[in-house]
Amino acid sequence: MDVEITAGTVDDVAGLETLWLAMLDHHREVTGERWPMRGPGDSWDLCAGQYRTWLGEGSALLFLARPTAPEGGTREPVGYLLCQLLPSGPTFDLGPSHGEVHSLAVSGRARGGGIGSALLRACKRELRARGVTHWSIGVLEDNRDAVRLYERLGFSPWTRHLLARLDE
Numbered sequence: 001m002d003v004e005i006t007a008g009t010v011d012d013v014a015g016l017e018t019l020w021l022a023m024l025d026h027h028r029e030v031t032g033e034r035w036p037m038r039g040p041g042d043s044w045d046l047c048a049g050q051y052r053t054w055l056g057e058g059s060a061l062l063f064l065a066r067p068t069a070p071e072g073g074t075r076e077p078v079g080y081l082l083c084q085l086l087p088s089g090p091t092f093d094l095g096p097s098h099g100e101v102h103s104l105a106v107s108g109r110a111r112g113g114g115i116g117s118a119l120l121r122a123c124k125r126e127l128r129a130r131g132v133t134h135w136s137i138g139v140l141e142d143n144r145d146a147v148r149l150y151e152r153l154g155f156s157p158w159t160r161h162l163l164a165r166l167d168e
């Protein structure tokens, strides 16, 4: 599928619900029953609230992938990427702020066709144009396909998050 990558704004957030929920389903499939996960309504409300806050205050960038040929008369996004601009902490000197890819989702029917890579390239271009020198991305340990994609695009393992239950 041919897509056009454009920058998005807070006005585009409402149109991302289906893609966010598909990513949530994918995370559920990948992790199984291992960790408690939010239900779809709860998850999207929280997510949309965060997106609107970050985009409104200028601490995030949004990129949308829309089909160049309308599908059934619509050019709804088939993928998106949201990247936060985070202040550099006291340990690593990543410049005043670095990019953190918070969300990357491509609709199930469009996966494997280069759209995720194109979204990452567009984000990288914009970060570089802003003078940002580093970017990071968090990924579930079990999401091996995504890790392969990110390593191919130049990311290397950095920090590692561990999670444990305290109630058993």
Ligand SMILES: CC(C)(COP(=O)(O)OP(=O)(O)OC[C@H]1O[C@@H](n2cnc3c(N)ncnc32)[C@H](O)[C@@H]1OP(=O)(O)O)[C@@H](O)C(=O)NCCC(=O)NCCS
Residues within 6 Å of the ligand: 022, 023, 026, 104, 105, 106, 107, 110, 111, 112, 113, 114, 115, 116, 117, 118, 138, 139, 140, 143, 145, 146, 147, 148, 149, 150
């Ligand atoms: C990960 C994802 C954004 C990549 O977008 P994409 O458009 O499918 O990626 P591209 O076509 O540019 O690149 C294909 C590569 O993506 C990776 N990939 C990850 N998940 C994939 C999937 N479900 N289907 C196909 N490729 C996938 C593979 O490394 C693949 O390369 P390969 O040829 O080595 O198998 C997309 O597959 C997706 O939305 N997956 C489900 C949600 C998810 O895992 N999001 C990432 C959260 S960190």
